[in-house]
Amino acid sequence: MEKEPSSNREFPDKVDRLYVNADLATMSGDHPYGMLKDGALGISGTKIEWVGHRGSLPGDFRSRAGEVFDAGGGLITPGLVDCHTHLVYAGNRAREFEMRLQGISYEEIARQGGGILSTVRATRAADEERLYRESAPRLVSMLCEGVTTIEIKSGYGLDLDTEARMLRVALRLGSEYPISVVPTFLGAHALPPEFEGRPDKYIDFVCEKVIPHMAREGLARFVDVFCDRIAFSREQAEHVFEAAKGQGLSVKIHAEQLSDQGGAQLAATYGALSADHLEYLSEAGVEAMAKSGTVAVLLPGAAYFLKEKKVPPLDLLRSFRVPMAVSTDCNPGSSPAVSILLMMNMACTLFGLTTEEALKGVTINAARALGREGQVGSLERGKDADFVIWDVREPAELAYNIGLNRCRYIIRHGSLARPQDLLELLHAQ
Ligand code: DI6
Ligand code: FE
Numbered sequence: 001m002e003k004e005p006s007s008n009r010e011f012p013d014k015v016d017r018l019y020v021n022a023d024l025a026t027m028s029g030d031h032p033y034g035m036l037k038d039g040a041l042g043i044s045g046t047k048i049e050w051v052g053h054r055g056s057l058p059g060d061f062r063s064r065a066g067e068v069f070d071a072g073g074g075l076i077t078p079g080l081v082d083c084h085t086h087l088v089y090a091g092n093r094a095r096e097f098e099m100r101l102q103g104i105s106y107e108e109i110a111r112q113g114g115g116i117l118s119t120v121r122a123t124r125a126a127d128e129e130r131l132y133r134e135s136a137p138r139l140v141s142m143l144c145e146g147v148t149t150i151e152i153k154s155g156y157g158l159d160l161d162t163e164a165r166m167l168r169v170a171l172r173l174g175s176e177y178p179i180s181v182v183p184t185f186l187g188a189h190a191l192p193p194e195f196e197g198r199p200d201k202y203i204d205f206v207c208e209k210v211i212p213h214m215a216r217e218g219l220a221r222f223v224d225v226f227c228d229r230i231a232f233s234r235e236q237a238e239h240v241f242e243a244a245k246g247q248g249l250s251v252k253i254h255a256e257q258l259s260d261q262g263g264a265q266l267a268a269t270y271g272a273l274s275a276d277h278l279e280y281l282s283e284a285g286v287e288a289m290a291k292s293g294t295v296a297v298l299l300p301g302a303a304y305f306l307k308e309k310k311v312p313p314l315d316l317l318r319s320f321r322v323p324m325a326v327s328t329d330c331n332p333g334s335s336p337a338v339s340i341l342l343m344m345n346m347a348c349t350l351f352g353l354t355t356e357e358a359l360k361g362v363t364i365n366a367a368r369a370l371g372r373e374g375q376v377g378s379l380e381r382g383k384d385a386d387f388v389i390w391d392v393r394e395p396a397e398l399a400y401n402i403g404l405n406r407c408r409y410i411i412r413h414g415s416l417a418r419p420q421d422l423l424e425l426l427h428a429q
């Protein structure tokens with residue numbers, strides 16, 4: 001018999017607010033979804049104080065709760081975590097989409113100086129205010145679907161000033177909206193035109209000048225590298241990881257998206273929190289990730305948009321017990337997606353995840369990919385009061401619906417908002 005999650009703790013003398021009349025997908029313990037039917041959730045300040053069955057509340061719970069909130073018979077999940085985005089950029093690549101529809105490949109467009117470099121030109125030309133204004137609507141769309149933690153990468157500047165500007169905009173988004181932003185430096189995303197033919201020189205610049213600057217200024221928590229045949233080699237990635245390590249920053253990698261370069265294996269030896277994409281991941285790569293506890297971040301939006309036929313090696317990832325996360329990869333070239341719910345659906349239909357794996361992938365496992373599993377990703381006492389009230393009966397409905405957003409309330413650090421409040425905040429700015 002699987003154990004149901006329970007609070008194992010007496011109801012406290014006082015909580016600020018008690019949420020009742022909801023099922024809780026706690027995503028903790030070994031019960032499917034950590035499901036707690038007819039649960040109750042007490043918060044104090046910015047933290048979860050108590051999680052348990054409504055039936056186990058003491059008789060005088062009403063006088064011990066500052067407020068009792070009726071969740072209307074809905075479902076409460078942890079706040080969703082989008083652990084891989086390139087949300088801050090200027091312009092768009094609709095024109096390249098049209099080219100691809102005419103048969104020109106993503107790699108060919110990149111080789112012709114389009115692709116990532118066309119977004120680099122637009123982003124370099126945008127000042128901080130414009131970058132902020134172009135990025136905020138994407139962020140708010142995500143918030144409206146219950147995302148309360150988001151990772152945002154740089155990588156469309158490829159020079160010190162623009163990379164720093166992107167990360168400042170990412171942090172500003174996190175201070176103006178109710179969302180926790182985790183900034184990642186992705187200087188090794190593409191080779192900027194001024195370093196054409198000299199990739200090693202660019203990597204030296206990233207390692208010697210830019211990474212120390214980002215670390216000093218507190219602009220990045222992680223360092224990421226795009227390791228593939230149209231980007232950087234394993235050796236170059238290793239150089240970047242050494243520099244990150246020297247600054248005390250953890251690493252991540254875009255690996256095995258278009259070909260198998262052994263990038264995930266390399267990243268695992270550096271204790272990477274995650275390796276992302278992974279369609280071409282080998283068994284040796286899976287084994288190395290299992291050993292280092294590296295999370296596999298699956299990005300079905302990119303596979304869909306690029307019409308990639310190869311799927312990540314799900315059976316191997318499962319049998320080696322590598323935690324799997326799911327994310328939007330929100331970016332203008334390969335995944336112009338802001339819907340984490342749609343990504344859950346695609347992870348199931350395109351990659352073969354179960355609906356429970358999909359929800360784990362955007363909660364506890366995504367939190368792990370950001371080293372935040374102690375704070376967010378599940379409904380447990382002591383964690384941040386970040387959760388979502390959905391107007392659904394079954395957690396499977398979240399991955400099942402296509403384009404239907406049943407999010408009613410978003411609670412982040414204890415403060416409650418409705419999707420319409422967040423849209424109003426956007427339009428008031
Ligand atoms: N992999 C991706 O899918 C994106 N970046 C990366 O390293 C693509 C980014 C773009 O095309 O703008
Ligand atoms: Fe990406």
